[in-house]
Amino acid sequence: MKTWQKLKENPLLFQRYFIKEYIIKACRQFFEERNYHELESPLITNALPQERYLDVLTTEIELKGGIKKTAYLTPTTETYNKKILAAGLGEHFVITKVLRGLEEIGVNHSPEFTMLEWYHLNTDYNGIMRDTEELFLYILNYIKDALQKELKLGTFPIDLSNFNNNQPIITYQGNKIDLSTPWHRVSIPEALKNYAGIKLEDIQDEEAFRKIALEKRYKVSEEDDWQRIYEWIWANEIELKLPTDKPVFVYDFPKQVCVLTKVNPANPLVCERVEIYLAGKEIGNGYTELIDAKYQEARFKEEALARKKLGLKEIAFDHDLINALKSGLPNVAGIGIGLDRVAMVFADAKYISDINYFPVSEW
Amino acid sequence: MAATSELYRGMIIKHNNEPCILIEKEFYSPGKGSAFNRCKLKSIKTGKIVNVVFKSGEKVDELEVSTRNMQYLYADDNYAYFMNPDTFDQVTVPLEDIPGKTDYLHSDAKYIMSFYEDEVIYVQLPAKISLVITEAPEAVKGDTATNALKEVTVETGLKVKVPLFIKTGDKIIINTESGEYYSKENK
Numbered sequence: 001m002k003t004w005q006k007l008k009e010n011p012l013l014f015q016r017y018f019i020k021e022y023i024i025k026a027c028r029q030f031f032e033e034r035n036y037h038e039l040e041s042p043l044i045t046n047a048l049p050q051e052r053y054l055d056v057l058t059t060e061i062e063l064k065g066g067i068k069k070t071a072y073l074t075p076t077t078e079t080y081n082k083k084i085l086a087a088g089l090g091e092h093f094v095i096t097k098v099l100r101g102l103e104e105i106g107v108n109h110s111p112e113f114t115m116l117e118w119y120h121l122n123t124d125y126n127g128i129m130r131d132t133e134e135l136f137l138y139i140l141n142y143i144k145d146a147l148q149k150e151l152k153l154g155t156f157p158i159d160l161s162n163f164n165n166n167q168p169i170i171t172y173q174g175n176k177i178d179l180s181t182p183w184h185r186v187s188i189p190e191a192l193k194n195y196a197g198i199k200l201e202d203i204q205d206e207e208a209f210r211k212i213a214l215e216k217r218y219k220v221s222e223e224d225d226w227q228r229i230y231e232w233i234w235a236n237e238i239e240l241k242l243p244t245d246k247p248v249f250v251y252d253f254p255k256q257v258c259v260l261t262k263v264n265p266a267n268p269l270v271c272e273r274v275e276i277y278l279a280g281k282e283i284g285n286g287y288t289e290l291i292d293a294k295y296q297e298a299r300f301k302e303e304a305l306a307r308k309k310l311g312l313k314e315i316a317f318d319h320d321l322i323n324a325l326k327s328g329l330p331n332v333a334g335i336g337i338g339l340d341r342v343a344m345v346f347a348d349a350k351y352i353s354d355i356n357y358f359p360v361s362e363w
Numbered sequence: 364m365a366a367t368s369e370l371y372r373g374m375i376i377k378h379n380n381e382p383c384i385l386i387e388k389e390f391y392s393p394g395k396g397s398a399f400n401r402c403k404l405k406s407i408k409t410g411k412i413v414n415v416v417f418k419s420g421e422k423v424d425e426l427e428v429s430t431r432n433m434q435y436l437y438a439d440d441n442y443a444y445f446m447n448p449d450t451f452d453q454v455t456v457p458l459e460d461i462p463g464k465t466d467y468l469h470s471d472a473k474y475i476m477s478f479y480e481d482e483v484i485y486v487q488l489p490a491k492i493s494l495v496i497t498e499a500p501e502a503v504k505g506d507t508a509t510n511a512l513k514e515v516t517v518e519t520g521l522k523v524k525v526p527l528f529i530k531t532g533d534k535i536i537i538n539t540e541s542g543e544y545y546s547k548e549n550k
Contacts, residue, residue, distance in 0.1 A: 006545075012524075231393050
């Protein structure tokens with residue numbers, strides 16, 4: 001049965017999709033109130049930042065005269081945000097669909113999803129964390145008001161049970177999440193040490209890291225590079241132990257897994273990158289943006305080489321982005337948040353397919 | 364050996380030299396990262412549940428199991444009793460091994476059981492189940508038929524949120540994974 005048929009049978013289900021609609025409206029209103037401009041970003045492009053594991057979907061377009069060109073379906077909007085920052089637009093946000101290749105459709109994974117990105121001037125990843133906390137409280141209030149309004153209209157059945165308290169608390173799959181600030185903040189070097197017994201300084205060498213993983217009985221092979229071993233240990237030993245009573249910011253990522261992020265001057269082994277976990281789901285990824293053109297170019301070259309070594313398809317180099325960085329960017333921090341997963345949590349939906357009217361899983 | 368793309372719920376694999384049942388499997392890929400499968404494995408011997416992450420493409424050691432269609436008979440405080448409709452053999456399954464315990468057990472529904480060395484190791488519920496409502500509060504005056512939900516009890520004792528037009532004696536279809544009302548069954 002397709003979603004439209006399920007909705008026809010059971011109009012109670014509409015509420016989940018409305019919640020996603022309200023989240024998008026709330027985000028737009030939140031940034032408009034802060035005088036941010038909205039950037040409309042393209043869905044196809046001719047070049048992209050190099051990131052080793054990013055699975056980019058491609059298409060072919062035919063130009064006048066029969067010339068065929070590969071086009072990439074936008075997997076992340078960062079390149080547009082940075083070019084427009086170079087142009088001088090200043091603080092802005094984007095709400096758009098992005099697309100990524102996946103081996104499988106998952107509980108939390110769909111090849112297309114709605115991304116919110118915003119860029120905040122003269123701040124760093126700490127500022128972005130505070131923005132995020134404020135945004136989520138704003139979203140919660142927006143949803144409460146919008147559902148009340150819908151209930152009064154009386155066109156659709158509305159269930160307010162998850163939203164009828166005065167506390168900033170929501171329930172997801174039976175577990176309470178307190179959105180009140182401040183949220184948890186967990187640094188990655190600390191998490192590695194506390195949950196996996198690994199000191200970041202001891203795993204700088206890839207071979208040394210592989211040896212540690214083998215001792216921990218991971219079936220790592222020569223093909224598994226630093227990032228893959230790191231992500232494996234993170235998923236297996238750390239992620240599930242993060243607190244879930246409140247959202248969590250994990251911050252200070254190993255420099256090996258950061259391509260577009262500023263290095264932390266206080267600890268050059270890490271970059272000023274932050275990820276947000278809500279109900280155990282990774283919902284966002286933000287940085288103090290790397291604005292050093294020379295360093296950025298060198299990182300892209302490293303990543304392009306890594307893609308080649310991994311046998312992944314080549315991505316056209318985004319020289320235009322390097323030129324934009326060379327022309328000068330203000331100090332800025334930016335973040336992307338996957339609104340589908342946010343909607344899952346606010347709508348208490350178990351599957352990402354439950355908050356999209358036309359999920360890929362129904363093909 | 365099976366590849367991670369072939370993992371499925373109810374599959375029996377050897378993990379750290381112990382036969383385990385795969386009770387949950389989720390594709391997982393960190394943002395801009397590589398691909399993994401997050402799994403929950405339950406040891407057949409000890410019942411202990413562990414979370415394990417397999418990297419995508421990793422080979423896992425699959426063990427042979429047989430599956431049979433079984434009919435539900437009845438349950439007591441701790442166990443449910445099922446029968447093989449072909450041989451009339453009965454098996455006993457601890458309720459804690461059945462998702463939802465007795466919530467989704469009904470003699471009209473079909474249950475697929477996996478056996479390993481003659482022991483039941485997994486009970487697969489039907490995706491949807493039809494159950495009769497035994498207790499439904501009357502809609503409160505002032506509510507319209509589309510404006511709210513009410514909680515009803517079905518014949519197995521499970522409580523479900525349904526639209527107000529649903530009455531005692533109605534048969535409704537419930538999603539056994541989410542426990543949510545799906546639709547009213549047309550008689």
